[in-house]
Amino acid sequence: GESVGLHLPTLSVQEGDNSIINCAYSNSASDYFIWYKQESGKGPQFIIDIRSNMDKRQGQRVTVLLNKTVKHLSLQIAATQPGDSAVYFCAENMGTGRRALTFGSGTRLQVQP
């Protein structure tokens, strides 16, 4: 699958602020998207998902926005906490069976106390 780049951009926010992490996905045919959180030395942890027939989905403190026109996905974290510090990846999937996920390059979120 296509993975976007080798660089890991960093987003630094103050505790209590809202965070917005962006992702440009690669396949216009993808119809299922997931945001994962990965802490150092651990596997990815599911945060929230969205299907292509939606443009917004909310969870607990998190919201995912999908713009299919420009192939853009964003993750909004409300009232960011130090425990939110991690690397966040978006992933896309064709959604037509048991297909592997294609991961974006990731964004490191640093929450300053």
Place this chain on the structure above:
Amino acid sequence: GAVVSQHPSWVICKSGTSVKIECRSLDFQATTMFWYRQFPKQSLMLMATSNEGSKATYEQGVEKDKFLINHASLTLSTLTVTSAHPEDSSFYICSAQGGGNWNTEAFFGQGTRLTVV
């Protein structure tokens, strides 16, 4: 969500030896498992797709004779890195998908840090 367990969490081996990594789905039957590799500060790259009872499908550039995958049961897949070399040092992660409501969501193991010396 479902639980996927990987073992070992970390391993150090000598160059030229083989290492086996296990991936187990603890509370569901995983008809498909995926193996990823992740280098420092990089994203997860798919190595292969493993279907229970059949041969794994490898991504382009991944040597099937070097990275042996076995998925003999619905709850266990293994990845064996044969004749490991320092360049194989990486973080290996498996994920599993079952059926029913988990038709698309993948659950990840905690990863295995392999260091070849």
